[in-house]
Amino acid sequence: MIQIENLTYSYPNGRQPALRDVSWQVGAGEFVLVAGPSGSGKSTLLRCLNGLVPHFSGGRIAGRVRVNGLDAVAVGPHTMSRHVGFVLQNPEAQAVLDRVEPEIAFALENAALPPQEMRVRVEEALDLLDLTPLRERPLSTLSGGERQRTAIAAALALRPQILVLDEPTSQLDPQSAEEALRALVRLNEDLGLTIVLAEHRLERVLRYVDRVTYLVDGRIHTDAPTETAVFQLPQLPPIAKLGRKLGWKPLPLTVKAARRRSEGVRGWRGGGVKEPLNSSPLHPFTSSLLKVTNIKFAYNGRPTLNGINLSVHAGETVAVMGRNGAGKSTLLKCVMGLLAGEGEVMVNGRSTNGRHVADISREAAYLPQNPDDLLFAETVADELAITLKNHGMVSGIPIPDTHTEHGSGIPIPDTHTKHGSGIGIPEPRNSINSLLEQLGLAELAGAYPRDLSVGQRQRVALGAVAITRPRLLLLDEPTRGLDYAAKKALVNSWQQWLADGAGLLLVTHDVELVAQIADRVVIMSQGEIIAEGQTADVLASSPLFAPQIARLFPESGWLTVADALAGMP
Amino acid sequence: MRAEGWMVWVVSAAAAVMLVHNPVYTVIVLLAARVAGVVCARSDAPFSLSLARIGGLILALSALFNMLMVHVGELVLFRLPANWLWIGGPYTVEAGVFGLSNGLVLLTLLVIFTTLNTAVSTSELVRLMPRALRDLGVVILIAVTYLPETMGQLRRIREAQAIRGHRVRGLRDWRPILIPLLIGGLERAMSVAEAMAARGYGATADARQPFFVQFLLLVGLLAVFGGWALSFWAGWPGWLLLGAGVVLIAALLWRLGRQTPHTRYRPRLWTRWDTGMVVTAVLPLIIILINRDGLTYSPYPALDWPGFDPLVGLSLLLFLFPAVVRPIQKNNNPQITQINADAFP
Numbered sequence: 001m002i003q004i005e006n007l008t009y010s011y012p013n014g015r016q017p018a019l020r021d022v023s024w025q026v027g028a029g030e031f032v033l034v035a036g037p038s039g040s041g042k043s044t045l046l047r048c049l050n051g052l053v054p055h056f057s058g059g060r061i062a063g064r065v066r067v068n069g070l071d072a073v074a075v076g077p078h079t080m081s082r083h084v085g086f087v088l089q090n091p092e093a094q095a096v097l098d099r100v101e102p103e104i105a106f107a108l109e110n111a112a113l114p115p116q117e118m119r120v121r122v123e124e125a126l127d128l129l130d131l132t133p134l135r136e137r138p139l140s141t142l143s144g145g146e147r148q149r150t151a152i153a154a155a156l157a158l159r160p161q162i163l164v165l166d167e168p169t170s171q172l173d174p175q176s177a178e179e180a181l182r183a184l185v186r187l188n189e190d191l192g193l194t195i196v197l198a199e200h201r202l203e204r205v206l207r208y209v210d211r212v213t214y215l216v217d218g219r220i221h222t223d224a225p226t227e228t229a230v231f232q233l234p235q236l237p238p239i240a241k242l243g244r245k246l247g248w249k250p251l252p253l254t255v256k257a258a259r260r261r262s263e264g265v266r267g268w269r270g271g272g273v274k275e276p277l278n279s280s281p282l283h284p285f286t287s288s289l290l291k292v293t294n295i296k297f298a299y300n301g302r303p304t305l306n307g308i309n310l311s312v313h314a315g316e317t318v319a320v321m322g323r324n325g326a327g328k329s330t331l332l333k334c335v336m337g338l339l340a341g342e343g344e345v346m347v348n349g350r351s352t353n354g355r356h357v358a359d360i361s362r363e364a365a366y367l368p369q370n371p372d373d374l375l376f377a378e379t380v381a382d383e384l385a386i387t388l389k390n391h392g393m394v395s396g397i398p399i400p401d402t403h404t405e406h407g408s409g410i411p412i413p414d415t416h417t418k419h420g421s422g423i424g425i426p427e428p429r430n431s432i433n434s435l436l437e438q439l440g441l442a443e444l445a446g447a448y449p450r451d452l453s454v455g456q457r458q459r460v461a462l463g464a465v466a467i468t469r470p471r472l473l474l475l476d477e478p479t480r481g482l483d484y485a486a487k488k489a490l491v492n493s494w495q496q497w498l499a500d501g502a503g504l505l506l507v508t509h510d511v512e513l514v515a516q517i518a519d520r521v522v523i524m525s526q527g528e529i530i531a532e533g534q535t536a537d538v539l540a541s542s543p544l545f546a547p548q549i550a551r552l553f554p555e556s557g558w559l560t561v562a563d564a565l566a567g568m569p
Numbered sequence: 570m571r572a573e574g575w576m577v578w579v580v581s582a583a584a585a586v587m588l589v590h591n592p593v594y595t596v597i598v599l600l601a602a603r604v605a606g607v608v609c610a611r612s613d614a615p616f617s618l619s620l621a622r623i624g625g626l627i628l629a630l631s632a633l634f635n636m637l638m639v640h641v642g643e644l645v646l647f648r649l650p651a652n653w654l655w656i657g658g659p660y661t662v663e664a665g666v667f668g669l670s671n672g673l674v675l676l677t678l679l680v681i682f683t684t685l686n687t688a689v690s691t692s693e694l695v696r697l698m699p700r701a702l703r704d705l706g707v708v709i710l711i712a713v714t715y716l717p718e719t720m721g722q723l724r725r726i727r728e729a730q731a732i733r734g735h736r737v738r739g740l741r742d743w744r745p746i747l748i749p750l751l752i753g754g755l756e757r758a759m760s761v762a763e764a765m766a767a768r769g770y771g772a773t774a775d776a777r778q779p780f781f782v783q784f785l786l787l788v789g790l791l792a793v794f795g796g797w798a799l800s801f802w803a804g805w806p807g808w809l810l811l812g813a814g815v816v817l818i819a820a821l822l823w824r825l826g827r828q829t830p831h832t833r834y835r836p837r838l839w840t841r842w843d844t845g846m847v848v849t850a851v852l853p854l855i856i857i858l859i860n861r862d863g864l865t866y867s868p869y870p871a872l873d874w875p876g877f878d879p880l881v882g883l884s885l886l887l888f889l890f891p892a893v894v895r896p897i898q899k900n901n902n903p904q905i906t907q908i909n910a911d912a913f914p
Contacts, residue, residue, distance in 0.1 A: 056766050081769035093757045094764035096707070098692060098714045105834030107768035112831045119835060140717065154768065338728050358734040366732045372756075373722075373729035376748035386745070390734035450752065465733060 001162060001194050002026040002049060007063035009044060009053060018044040020218045022063070026211075028161075029192040031185075033205055033226075035233070036215035037483045038453050042198040045215065046164050049196065050084040051077040068161055081107060085155030087165040089481075091147035091172075100142075101126075101135050104154045111158060125153040128191075129183050143324065145176025149183055156187070162194045163187065169204060170481045173324050173509045177204055184208070200483040203237030203512070203548070206230070207253040226253070235484040238512060238548045242561045255551045262552050265568060288313050289472045289503040290347055290364070295334055297327075297341035297527075304330045305341060306527040312472065312503040317494075319506045319514040319535070321545055322524035328507040329369070331524070332474045335505075336366045347472060361465070362391055364472040369480065371461035372450070380452075380460050381445040384432045384467040391468055393428065432467065439463050439493045455486020459493060471502045479510050491517060515539060515547040515559035535559065570609070570891060571837050572693045574846035579685050581850040582888050585857055586677050591866040592670045593875050594885055599677040601888040606684030608892040620680065627679070628672040635668025636660050643871050663868040670866065688891070696833065700826030707770075711761065722753055782821060789817035842894050849890040856884040 004024040010017045019041045026032050034042050047053040054061045055076045065072040068083040088094040097103045104125050108118045126132045129149045139147060148168055155163060165184070169177035185208050187193045199205045206212070212229035214222040222232045230240055230251045239258040243251045246265070252258035290312040297305040304327045312318050320328050334341035337357045345352045347363050368374070377383045436442045439459045444452065449460050458478060466473060473494070479487045491513070494504060508514060514521060514535065521538040523531040523545065531538050536557050540550045549558050558564045586598050603620070637656050642663030651657045685694075691713050695706040723746070730745045737743065792814025800807030857864065866875040 050767055052763060052767060056763055077766045078769050081767060084767075086764075086767035088760060088764055088767075090760065092718065093760035095714060096761060096765055096768075096770075097710055102692060102834060106770070109831050109834055110769040115832055115835065118832065122834065139714070158769070333728070336732055338731065356736075357731040358736060361732040361734055368725065368729050368732075370725065370729075372753055373726045373749055374733065376745045376752075387733040390736075468734075 001028045001030070001068060002196070003064070003066045004048070005064040007045075007048065007061070007065060009048065009061045009063075010059050011044075012058045014059065016218075018218050019048070022218070022220055024213065024220060024223065026162075026194060026196060028194055029188070030211060031188045031195045031209045032197070032211045032213060033202075033209040034196060034198040034213050034215065035200060035202060036221070037485055038200065038455065040215040041218040042200075042215055043166050044218075046086075046166050046196060046198055048072065049162070049164050050080040050086050051075060052086070081160075082111065082158050083160050083162060085152075085158065085160040085163045087148070087151050087155050087163070087168050089167040089170055091144055091151055094151055095139050095147070098140070099136065099138055100131060100150050100153075103139065103150060104131075104157050107154060107158050121157050121159065125157045128156060128187065129153040143176060144172045145179040148172060148176070148180045152180070152183060156193075162196065164196045166198050167200070167481075168197070169199065170201065174204075174511070175323065181205060181208060202233065202235060206237060206240070227251070238561050239552055242549065242552075242564055245561070245565060255548055258548075258552050265553075287349055288346070290335065290345075290505065292331075292335065293344045293346075295331065295341045295343035295345065297330055297334055297339055299330070304527050305334065307343070308524075308527075308529060310505075310522060310529070312505050314471070314501045314503055315498055316520065317498065317504040317506060317518045318520045318522060319508060319518035320522045320524060321508065321511075321514065322530075326524040327527040328524055329476055330527075332366060332476055332505070332507060335474060336360055336364065358390065361470075362468045363470050364474060365462075365466040365468070365470045366474040367458075367462050367465055367476060367478055369476045371454075371457045374461045374464055375449040375457060378448060379446050380441055380449050380463075381432055381436065383449055383460055383464045384435060385428065387464050387467050388428050388432075393468065431469070435463050435467055435469075438496050440489050453486065455482045455489060458482065458486070459490060462490070462493065466497075472505070473497060473502060474505045474507075476507045477509065478506070479508065479513055487513070511539070511545055511547045512560075514545075515550070521545075570688070570846060570894070571839060571843050572689045572697055574843045574850070575685055575689050575891075576697060577847045578850040578888065578891065579681055581854045582681050583678055585854055585885065586674055586681075588854075588857055588861070589864045589881075590670070590674060591864055591875050592673055593866075593877050594864070594881060595670070595673045595677050597882060597885045598888060599673070599680055601886060601892075602677065602680045602684050604889060605892040606680065606687050609684070609688040609895050611687060611690060620683065623679070624676045627676045628669055631672025631675065632665045632668035635671065636664045639664040639667070641869055663870075663872050666868045666872060670868075696836075699822040700831075701822045701824075701828075703831065715757075715761075718757070719750070719754060723750055726750055726753075782825065785817065786821055789814045789821065792817065842898065845894065846890055849887040853881075853884040853887050856881055 002025060004022055007019055007022045007024075008017050009019045022041075022045065024045075034045060036042050044053055047057065048061075048065050049067055049072060051072045053059070054073065061073060067080065070079065070083065072080050072084075095103060096106050101122060104122050105118060108121055113121070126135055129152055131146075131149060131153055134142065134146060134150075139150065142150065152163070152165070152168070163184075169180055172180065181204065184195055184197070188195050197205060197209070206226060209226055211225050212222065212233065213220060214229070214233055222229050224232070227250050230236060230253070231244070236244065236251075237253070239255060240251045240253060243258060243261065246261075248258075248261050252261060288311040290310070292308055292310040295305050295308045296303070306327075308327075308331060310318070310331075320331065322328055330339060333339040335345050335347070335352070337345075337352055337355060337360045347360060350363075352360050375383060377386055433442070433445070436445055439462065441456065441459055441463065444456065444460075449457060452460065462475075462478075478490060482490065494517070498504060504517075506514070506518065518535045520533065521531075521535050522529055523538065523542070531542070536550075536559055539545050539547060539559060540554070540557065547559050549560055549564050550556075553564060556564075556567065558567055582598055582602060586595055589595070640658030640661065642659075642661030644662035645659040646662060648659045649657045692710055695709050698706045726746050726749045729749075733745075735742070735745055737746075792810050794814075796807045796809070796811030796814055798807070799810060860878060860881060863876060864878065864881065
């Protein structure tokens, strides 16, 4: 189906090749996962399959790409669109028209199919992805999963033999992701469609795929059937990681498969209940950094928050979970004063009532979902300096002079005289450098923020909102779309804050992250808190939010691989 | 009801209002158009103007403006010194009435287009473009979906900058908002372009038109404008030239459309209701053109009641056709009207 020989490709401005001497094959009916850290060439490899690379991107290409008997590099995306269906990462950024049905028909109109044939194909595509009830809906009213299914249907309308998807679930919450992935499995199993899927969240997809190709730096690191590839992959879902530690063979990829092996593990059944490490983090004498009392908010007359009570204490990490639309982000915005809700919000013991957002944000840093909404300066250090300047916390600033290869960007005026003497404010240059150090960005201080990877941009954004060193951090889905390494770097940067007595309020869908770092978990639904308590108690008892290890060892109190290994005799 | 029928309805109703310029007839068209707009509104019509408020404003401003500018008439309300430029002179009831009647025409045009907007979706209207102009149509449709997303993005960026302590005080403070908006917008545009290329769009764009087609297109345009200009002095030869230009351009577009290889998904069927729509929309216009003399109302030099010809007045009620047909369609076939209600192309 797909044969690639000695493919080397460089983007027009790329200093080094994005793909180096890749030889790769995919057989008919295979479901192949292309994995690897961000920037490893996954997307580029996928775009070679339908000629978007090099026809859309430019650049230099060498080697052969044969897809379905055609030379993809020679014939280009228009011809290849009949053979390869392509789905992009962001469902919002790939819709051409405004409704489900015309969106699916778009490719058919381009191919000049007769109207009768078009009707048949659109109906087919609607049925395959279960979109019939939504056929007349405007796309803007659909959920992320529904939109991504529409994108898949639109890609399938031309009846391609190959479907290529570039991180189709990375912007989706777990339920929507599951919905989209199950649709793919059905297409693969029932129709024998060849599927090539790029994804870095292995725990989501590993159990569905036949084969894994792991890329590192544009080279194929591993290319093997899933059962053998798992032994060579650097990152694994928790149960497989545990299995590898315990020497299980073959490695389990589903809880079901692991369950059979776990019966032999001693120590968790019968008295293996783990004492929670810190059973009372709510020390009555620690003042709460954040105290939210009976917050209510209605959006266009529809209640989004219905009397929320919540507190975050020093050194504590609280995770807020729940479906999309449960009101999680609204809660954070009400805390920050971006939305005016009823009820009282106390940050650092002071009410936020009537205070300006800028004022609140000195004491509480809020990291929005998309770091790109924040970044605009010429260098990473400037991003942090500009926030200081906004808060009037700058005294005559020379931005790090060792990293000025891109120029130091915006000249920052001396606000010293305007805003008083700045007593008690640390030397800005030092505070910027030390925060960059803590975020692992010291080497990138002079880089242009938008050239960085998603994970690095996320950390720059965190630096930009947290340079005032607030004691409260509010993070809205900070790990969305990040690979394992980027996630780890981000989590590491939080540890320092926590150690210094800060509190973390985390809105996330990432169950494994919560299992790893949260002290308490709050689960929201329809603007109300439906469950609250210690992480182990809340997660372990919920079938939807339980991490894999908790499902594997019910009633053990274990949440992570480390817990399990420590708890076993 | 197909978008073509609605287009005929709009053009005819607008032409009738502008030709007649008589408040009695104008009010009839206004009411008919409003009723049609309310009855035929799509379930997801984008927005509804507050017509009462806007209407009051249009009428008041129009009357005021005319009284300021025109100082003719017998019923004088008051006078300003005559040596004041423009606004000096007598202020008359006649000028006010004429202004009101003008405002009424403007308001009616607004109501007619509002009705079109609520009854027919943008995508359906774009589909009316000649096939040769499909690329332009796709661009318009993308813009229609792009705009709300950009507004959402703007709101997110303003929030993101606000929590960095950013406040917009002067022009320069827009930089932190505009740069992410611009870059984000470009990235989204690139992504949409890529998605379109992956779905086989754009092969037609390279097909260059032969020189003589471009030349003929130019000739057609020259004929249209030349004919229009000529009609002021020469009358009918000008109109003839204009007509020839229009026919030439239409023929060219038709030809180009046949060359571009693509088809349309699920065009709505042409029914007898659509024929009825076109006939009832054109009929009042024909009647007006035949009885043209004496229809126009003017309060100058002396105020008088506007004339009324029952035949013309009744014929204007034909613009109610879509409002009458719509409930019948709904009753006859709930299934089909369900689809009509959502008006997809």
